[in-house]
């Protein structure tokens with residue numbers, strides 16, 4: 218009995234070893250959401266509870282119309298945390314043929330370094346110049362540029378790839394992108410809000426972050442974003458107060 222257990226363990230070990238050689242010791246492509254614990258620690262939340270800004274979520278919003286907004290929220294690309302950089306680098310390396318097929322052209326693997334307003338240099342998705350059509354109603358403080366991962370119809374190629382490979386649509390999408398227009402404010406007392414009540418220079422300027430009528434509450438409009446953020450923060454953010 219003991220020797221048959223030993224031999225089955227040995228066979229399993231040989232299979233794992235073979236798998237490692239076969240994949241060149243590379244782990245499988247991991248999900249951004251699977252990195253939840255790491256992301257929570259990196260952004261400095263740890264085990265803190267983060268309250269939802271009920272005032273901004275009780276305003277009314279509308280899901281953006283991609284044909285109209287043309288994905289203006291992607292104009293400057295997105296800053297990535299270290300585990301996200303690894304995922305994007307692996308995807309670009311392993312799925313390059315699909316990006317080519319979708320007309321996505323990369324220089325430097327689609328990533329670049331940029332100094333942030335706090336002086337730190339961080340990796341982000343690269344950008345290229347882009348002519349938005351008039352109906353996009355681009356805010357004047359947005360540059361006529363776009364993230365290199367944006368498809369010609371405004372869709373995100375990282376989301377498109379997730380779906381094509383049979384995963385959840387946000388599987389490979391960076392956290393800063395799937396959260397939009399929600400904001401995780403970490404200055405002072407942490408809160409989750411919708412574009413700081415419509416006043417933010419970024420989120421509140423994009424169509425999905427604008428308070429509008431007719432519309433539905435932020436809890437309804439951004440249900441998926443709140444559910445995903447609940448996973449990252451390991452707390453339930455989806456319930457409106459009193460519901």
Ligand code: SF4
Nearest residue numbers: 291364366367373394
């Ligand atoms: S990664 Fe995708 S969603 Fe994020 S900025 Fe680029 S194109 Fe937009």
